[in-house]
Amino acid sequence: MLKTEQSQLLYDQACQSLATGVSTAFRKQVTPVPMYMESADGPYFYDVDGNQLIDYGLAWGPLIVGNNHPRLNAAVIEQISSGYTYGAQHRGEVELAEKMLSMIPHVQRVIFSNSGTEAVQAALRLARGFTGREKFVKFEGHYNGWLNNILVSNHPTAEQFGTTVADCGGQPAAEYSLTLTCPWNDLDALRKVFQQNPGQIAAVIGEPILVNGGSCMPGEGYLPGMIELCRQEGAVSIFDEVITGFRIALGGAREYFDLEPDLSTYAKAMAGGFTISAVGGRQEIFDALADGRTSHFGTYNGNPISVAAAIATMDILSEPGIYDRMHGHGYAIREAIETVAKQCGQTLITTGTGTAFHVHFGLDSAPQSIRDVMRADQETGNRFRAAMLDHGIYNLPGGRWYVGAAHSDKELHRVLPAIESSMQSLR
Numbered sequence: 125m126l127k128t129e130q131s132q133l134l135y136d137q138a139c140q141s142l143a144t145g146v147s148t149a150f151r152k153q154v155t156p157v158p159m160y161m162e163s164a165d166g167p168y169f170y171d172v173d174g175n176q177l178i179d180y181g182l183a184w185g186p187l188i189v190g191n192n193h194p195r196l197n198a199a200v201i202e203q204i205s206s207g208y209t210y211g212a213q214h215r216g217e218v219e220l221a222e223k224m225l226s227m228i229p230h231v232q233r234v235i236f237s238n239s240g241t242e243a244v245q246a247a248l249r250l251a252r253g254f255t256g257r258e259k260f261v262k263f264e265g266h267y268n269g270w271l272n273n274i275l276v277s278n279h280p281t282a283e284q285f286g287t288t289v290a291d292c293g294g295q296p297a298a299e300y301s302l303t304l305t306c307p308w309n310d311l312d313a314l315r316k317v318f319q320q321n322p323g324q325i326a327a328v329i330g331e332p333i334l335v336n337g338g339s340c341m342p343g344e345g346y347l348p349g350m351i352e353l354c355r356q357e358g359a360v361s362i363f364d365e366v367i368t369g370f371r372i373a374l375g376g377a378r379e380y381f382d383l384e385p386d387l388s389t390y391a392k393a394m395a396g397g398f399t400i401s402a403v404g405g406r407q408e409i410f411d412a413l414a415d416g417r418t419s420h421f422g423t424y425n426g427n428p429i430s431v432a433a434a435i436a437t438m439d440i441l442s443e444p445g446i447y448d449r450m451h452g453h454g455y456a457i458r459e460a461i462e463t464v465a466k467q468c469g470q471t472l473i474t475t476g477t478g479t480a481f482h483v484h485f486g487l488d489s490a491p492q493s494i495r496d497v498m499r500a501d502q503e504t505g506n507r508f509r510a511a512m513l514d515h516g517i518y519n520l521p522g523g524r525w526y527v528g529a530a531h532s533d534k535e536l537h538r539v540l541p542a543i544e545s546s547m548q549s550l551r
């Protein structure tokens with residue numbers, strides 16, 4: 125059984141000084157209590173109550189090679205002794221930029237920033253500088269960072285479908301007045317938005333797999349259609365690869381789907397848990413920076429510690445067979461969940477890939493967008509997650525699982541029986 129007494133005590137204490145007790149609103153969704161971690165090693169973490177948990181949350185994505193990886197540790201420690209940050213150029217950032225160009229299909233230039241939120245804003249700035257237009261399109265149910273212009277229509281209610289709604293208080297309408305929202309996986313809807321805003325749309329940005337909205341896969345022809353439509357309309361197509369980058373393939377969704385959007389954003393798995401993000405894409409668009417049509421800033425951009433971590437992570441991820449192994453691990457979990465559910469009379473479906481997927485109780489066909497995902501049975505999903513936690517298996521709220529290179533057959537042999545007994549406990 126999961127013990128939570130010490131986490132609860134620390135959480136109560138935290139609420140007296142750290143507003144809300146957590147450092148990002150997402151962590152508040154973690155039940156039964158926001159857990160306090162003591163340490164982490166490989167695919168495990170250890171919390172303040174003495175629970176050892178197999179980690180399928182991976183810090184919401186970044187920990188693609190697990191914690192305490194010897195090569196990642198060595199790279200970071202070596203860099204620490206030669207400087208924390210320079211506020212100037214260094215060899216590492218050139219090496220990292222060249223590495224990204226060689227690993228990610230059709231990426232001709234990159235820029236660095238620190239978080240996914242920043243990379244998204246940098247991509248939008250670039251698209252606007254390049255096109256001279258101001259509006260952009262984002263999709264319902266997609267999360268592209270927390271800033272006012274884009275934190276809209278992430279969790280729309282059925283009545284709000286088709287409108288642009290702020291996600292929380294403190295977001296002035298003026299700051300998202302240039303943001304157009306559109307349902308995902310629906311090319312006709314996107315075409316209509318272009319028709320209603322002729323010559324005004326600088327960019328269309330979306331997750332190539334809707335991981336934040338339930339790991340929905342793009343429909344046949346949808347992503348190429350989106351890219352082509354942007355091309356025809358003179359807008360910049362942007363894949364927000366903050367989750368999918370370096371996770372579903374070394375070259376992210378560009379490699380996985382064999383597609384060439386104009387720009388892509390990267391963060392999370394890019395540096396295995398260290399803070400860095402990037403935008404990559406067509407040189408012509410980055411020329412808007414080179415010739416001064418727009419600008420890019422950031423004190424910590426390309427800082428040597430994060431750069432060293434990114435290079436080491438990418439080297440580890442370049443080992444042959446690593447993505448097949450990670451996906452295989454995830455597909456084995458998905459298959460077990462679906463098979464055992466059927467035996468237990470539970471309706472559910474798993475969606476996504478092997479390295480990032482969701483379990484949706486109550487759905488019998490793959491959801492196409494957040495509108496379908498909202499029909500899932502969250503309550504049973506939460507009970508299943510709680511039962512898995514009692515077996516020491518940690519995944520994220522909403523039925524989200526991340527698989528990384530540190531997960532091996534040893535962990536799988538613990539997960540599979542836990543799935544069986546957790547599913548049985550739901551009857």
Ligand SMILES: Cc1ncc(COP(=O)(O)O)c(C=O)c1O
Pocket residue numbers: 239240241242244267268269270331336364365366367391392
């Ligand atoms: C697709 C996507 N874009 C952007 C972001 C924002 O990234 P960050 O939390 O690093 O600011 C996230 C974070 O979860 C994300 O999933």
